[in-house]
Amino acid sequence: MTKSIFFSILFSVLFINIYAQQSDLSVEKIMQDPKWMGTFPSNIKWDQNSSAIYFNYNRDDDPSDSLYRIRLKNPKNIEKVTWTEEKDIDFARGTYNSKKTKKIYAKGNTLIIFDVKSDKETELLQFPKNISNPNFLANEDWIAFEADDNAYIYSQETGILKKLTQIKSGEAPKKKDPKSSDKASFLEEENLKLLSVVKEREDNKETSKKIREARKEKEAYTYYSGDNEIFNLQVSPDAKYVTFTLYQRGKSDATIVPNYIDASSYTTDLGTRSKVGDDETKVALAIYNIEKDTVYTVNTSTLPGIKDLPDYVKDYPDKEWEEKEREVISSQAYFSDNGQHAIVNVRSKDNKDRWIAKLDLTSGELTNLDRQRDEAWIAGPGIGWTMGGGTMGWLPDNKHLYFQSEATGYSHLYLLDVTNGKKKALTSGNFEVFDPFMSNDKKNWYLSTSEVGPAERHFYTMPIMGGTMGQLTTMTGNNDVSLSPDEKHMAIRHSYSNQPWELYYKKNSAKAEAEQLTSGQSDAFQSYTWRDPKLITFKAEDGAQVPARLYVPEASVKNNAAVIFVHGAGYLQNVHKWWSSYFREYMFHNLLTDLGYTVIDIDYRGSAGYGRDWRTGIYRHMGGKDLSDQVDGAKYLVDNYGIDQEKIGIYGGSYGGFITLMALFTEAETFTSGAALRSVTDWAHYNHGYTANILNEPFNDPIAYQRSSPIYFAEGLEGNLLMAHGMVDVNVHFQDVVRLSQRLIELGKDNWEMAIYPAEDHGFVEPSSWTDEYKRILKLFNTTLLKK
Known part of the structure; x- marks a missing residue:
């Protein structure tokens, strides 16, 4: 090695070391287990009666986060919840009735109703299978729920339980073909001609069979889903229809990722996703007509522009492009509370179109109400993805649908009058809206936006038909708000650029001060x-x-x-x-x-x-x-x-x-x-x-x-x-x-x-x-x- 090369290397090493000495940080310190930084709250939720905030935390240096609680009557005390306690906690969940006096939800196979005023829960029904998606029907005595891919309704007054649908997976059993082979048919016919006693007995069997069939009641209708999976099962408020999504996964070619250090010491293969373009999934929305005892699928072929080709085809003038009906993905049906209207959010699989359409439950036909076209692709906050409709639902007047759209270039909240097709923007401007929901009395919205600027998130309230937004949070940064069930308190998960997430409490008022409840940074991190x-x-x-x-x-x-x-x-x-x-x-x-x-x-x-x-x-x-x-x-x-x-x-x-x-x-x-x-x-x-x-x-x-x-x-x-x-x-x-x-x-x-x-x-x-x-x-x- 020459002296010049040696001194060049030496100078570089010294030069680097000089700079390395300028920091109290090191890669080893930064990249160690994140627990060195401290513990920070996540997964914020309230109990049913708005008396306590629950969150995941790790104050005691456990192997992983545990459930903790802060009671509003003693906000300085952070309690660790035991496993036995956790099983009995009633977290805020479920579906309210129209007056917000009762709430229905399920725990495993048990259907439970919660009385808000008395703060009591009552078991209504224990079912052989796990219950999901319970909700009140229009008269609010009947409760609909899903179990084992079928819809049921239960009357609180009479205790009557009805199974609305008969859906089974797989294919319908095939009936035996009465025709036998030519050889067997010939032998049977000759035998009956030659042996009169045998023929007489066979005739008697056939006569008895016809008598039994005439007396037998009509067999109950059963819908077989074939190789489709069932999702998004919804009962209409009048219990006359049940809608559900049929999802067929297809047989795309999966790719393989080898695991060279499996515990077995053998190389094992991990099955993973397919590659782009290899998507054979099929999605359809089906309607179970209870009165007619039949199932039919929603017809999307009449949607405007369903055969439109994308603009990029102009870059391929030598290719013949077939103008055909595009494949689509339908969301669940969204029923108005009175059951008079049903809406579906439909998305084209090529990602260029999103339709909001009115669904005729008697025929499965769609009437388009709003079409959003983007030659790039449809997306944005609240727009929805795959089978989800994103932000979507009904106002209590049963004629206005709410949804989000990027029609102006930013995702905003809209109302659509389904009786006349008129659309109204509730928010507007060069900012985005996140996770809007209605207040308990259905008179106001709660929503988060970036109106202050794209670098901040704040929580607002706004009149139900639009108007001035009132800002409820003021701390600079991100304010992730969990509103208490009684809407009197806000649990705020807040952070700033150089300050990790902490939990704050604030009364639901713009003038109230936020009180910090957690301080999770370690001494090492704060140093x-x-x-x-x-x-x-x-x-x-x-x-x-x-x-x-x-x-x-x-x-x-x-x-x-x-x-x-x-x-x-x-x-x-x-x-x-x-x-x-x-x-x-x-x-x-x-x-x-x-x-x-x-x-x-x-x-x-x-x-x-x-x-x-x-x-x-x-x-x-x-x-x-x-x-x-x-x-x-x-x-x-x-x-x-x-x-x-x-x-x-x-x-x-x-x-x-x-x-x-x-x-x-x-x-x-x-x-x-x-x-x-x-x-x-x-x-x-x-x-x-x-x-x-x-x-x-x-x-x-x-x-x-x-x-x-x-x-x-x-x-x-x-x-x-x-x-x-x-x-x-x-x-x-x-x-x-x-x-x-x-x-x-x-x-x-x-x-x-x-x-x-x-x-x-x-x-x-x-x-x-x-x-x-x-x-x-x-x-x-x-x-x-x-x-x-």
């Missing part, structure tokens, strides 16, 4: 001053203002290098003023900033929280605007924070790993190094539900897949690439990076390395794996960005 990232926007190449979180080091340690973090999931928000689900990455960014790095975390195109156009900005080209937003973020740092153009790294997991690969393969002049974690490398190998929304199906739209998949651009790798992947990842399969590795080998690339984790699925769970992975990421950035 470090966690940064409050600066929220900024920068201008993208197309003029859009892109939101980001910025971590700026002290001038004395600034090294003029930058790291860009790319969040996963695509449709997820990470630029906000509450505690991030990426808390490990947040802590890592604090460490990087201590070491002199400038860190930026971008809500690129495709992220949640900014409306339809932001969400669909990646349609048919992942690695397009979502990647150019990262490039523009890097340019912003160079122009405004003195970052050296040759000292920019990028990293992220899942979707963030995909973007990292695209950055290293197609934007080599911008990014020197990147760490791609659990990355999608070829979108044709990912799942159907997520990918087909954005890129359609690979056999129909191959252009979208080829320009969106990193494996097609691997020849562009010039910088330094680290790939890390769990070998038992059943979401983004290990096969993804194996195929890409072979591609890099064939291309003769040698500036990459791979770290594999035999015990990890998509979301790592072992602290040792997290530590190893992030030590490698830090080493990558230190050795490649700081050496220049």
Whole structure:
């Protein structure tokens, strides 16, 4: 080794160590079991009588979270609930009657009614099977429920129990074919001709059979579901109809993920999802007509635009496109309280259309009331997914349906008068609405929105027909509210950018002060001053203002290098003023900033929280605007924070790993190094539900897949690439990076390395794996960005 090389290496090591000494944090500390940070409440719920708040917590350092309770009469005392107590607690659940005086619910196979005024529950019925989905019918004496894929009704007054449906799985028994073979028929006929006694006896048998059949009552109708599964069974308020979803899974080709470290010491295979485009599921909504004793399916063929082709077909002029009725997925039926109306939310399987239609229960025909078309894909808060209708229901006037729609570009709450088709927006503006529900007296709404700004969530009340929203929470950040059953109190799970979730209590009033009930941070966690990232926007190449979180080091340690973090999931928000689900990455960014790095975390195109156009900005080209937003973020740092153009790294997991690969393969002049974690490398190998929304199906739209998949651009790798992947990842399969590795080998690339984790699925769970992975990421950035 020459002296120059030796001193160069020595200088690099010393240089890195100087920066490593600037932080009280370390990768080992950050990535240890999260319990080191403290304990934070989750899964907030109330008891029936609004006297206590229950939540999951771990104050006593148990192996996992346990159930805890705070009684309102003594809010300073946090009680741990014993297992025996937990079985007897009556949590707020079930369905109210119209006056909110009674509530019906089930515990296993027992049907229970709860009297709100007396605070008493009474067992109404014990059934042989588990009971689900109990609710009051129109006259409120009869209660409908589901058990074993059939509908029942029970009268509180008389105690009469009726089974409304006769649904069985499998195929109907086949009747024996009376015809025998030609040979047997010939022998039987000859025998009867020759032997008169035998013929006489057979004639008597046939006569007796006809007499028995004439006397026998008509056999009860039975509906056999075949190879369909039964979901969403609903009894109409007049008990004349039962609707249910028929779901057929199909026979898609599952993929295999090998487990090399199974306890048996043998390699075992994990069966996982199929690939995009391989979706053979069938969904239909069926109606059980009780009076006519028959079942028929809802007819969706008359929906407007049911045969419309998507716009992207113009990119394939040489292909013949058949104009045919598209497959759809129907939600459950939504009945008005008086039973006069039924509504269905229908979604096309190609993701382009959502219809809200009135259902004629006597015929199964639909009348469209609202059609939302998006040439990208239908989504957004409250819009619903697969068989769910999202936010949907009826006002007490039995003529107004409420629902959410992105018709204006942001998800808002609407009313639709089903008698005349008129639609009214209850909320409007450049913000989104989350989880609206009606007050007990049905005079007001409760809802959460981002009206203050996309970086905050607050809880509001609003008149039932619309009007001024009254803000009920004021703490900056995210206010996840659980309203008590009597609506007098709010349990608020709140967090801020550098403050994990804590539980607060507040009276249901805008003027009331919120009282903090938990303080779960450990001493070790509090000993470090966690940064409050600066929220900024920068201008993208197309003029859009892109939101980001910025971590700026002290001038004395600034090294003029930058790291860009790319969040996963695509449709997820990470630029906000509450505690991030990426808390490990947040802590890592604090460490990087201590070491002199400038860190930026971008809500690129495709992220949640900014409306339809932001969400669909990646349609048919992942690695397009979502990647150019990262490039523009890097340019912003160079122009405004003195970052050296040759000292920019990028990293992220899942979707963030995909973007990292695209950055290293197609934007080599911008990014020197990147760490791609659990990355999608070829979108044709990912799942159907997520990918087909954005890129359609690979056999129909191959252009979208080829320009969106990193494996097609691997020849562009010039910088330094680290790939890390769990070998038992059943979401983004290990096969993804194996195929890409072979591609890099064939291309003769040698500036990459791979770290594999035999015990990890998509979301790592072992602290040792997290530590190893992030030590490698830090080493990558230190050795490649700081050496220049």
